[in-house]
Amino acid sequence: SSILSLLCAIAIFISSCILLDALRLEKETGFKSWLMSMGFFTPWRFIGWVFASIANDMIFSYHIFMFLSWILLHIFNVMSFLVIYSLYLELTGISKLEENAKVKMATLSRAGSLYGSR
Numbered sequence: 001s002s003i004l005s006l007l008c009a010i011a012i013f014i015s016s017c018i019l020l021d022a023l024r025l026e027k028e029t030g031f032k033s034w035l036m037s038m039g040f041f042t043p044w045r046f047i048g049w050v051f052a053s054i055a056n057d058m059i060f061s062y063h064i065f066m067f068l069s070w071i072l073l074h075i076f077n078v079m080s081f082l083v084i085y086s087l088y089l090e091l092t093g094i095s096k097l098e099e100n101a102k103v104k105m106a107t108l109s110r111a112g113s114l115y116g117s118r
Helices: 002-025 028-055 061-117
Strands: none
Touching (some): 002 028
């Protein structure tokens, strides 16, 4: 469990570095690795959190504190995933609009040159 969490943490760190560059350049392809790694890590940590809350006695203040801390961290985790996913969807939509505009301009410029030569 902890080895898999460590490997996921390394993958998230590397994909976060890629994500920073993708945010700066506004390239949606850099978002995919972060979204995939967080899409795996979030449910994995949630399962680990549920197991730890069942296995540990909630009569000790340390376990109660860790339980509440992980609730807060899971909320931040899901919120960050939603923010990055919404940015990804927005950039994908903008890229599609730009591609459609390029195709339209290329078609219009080609049509204008054909009609102008007749």
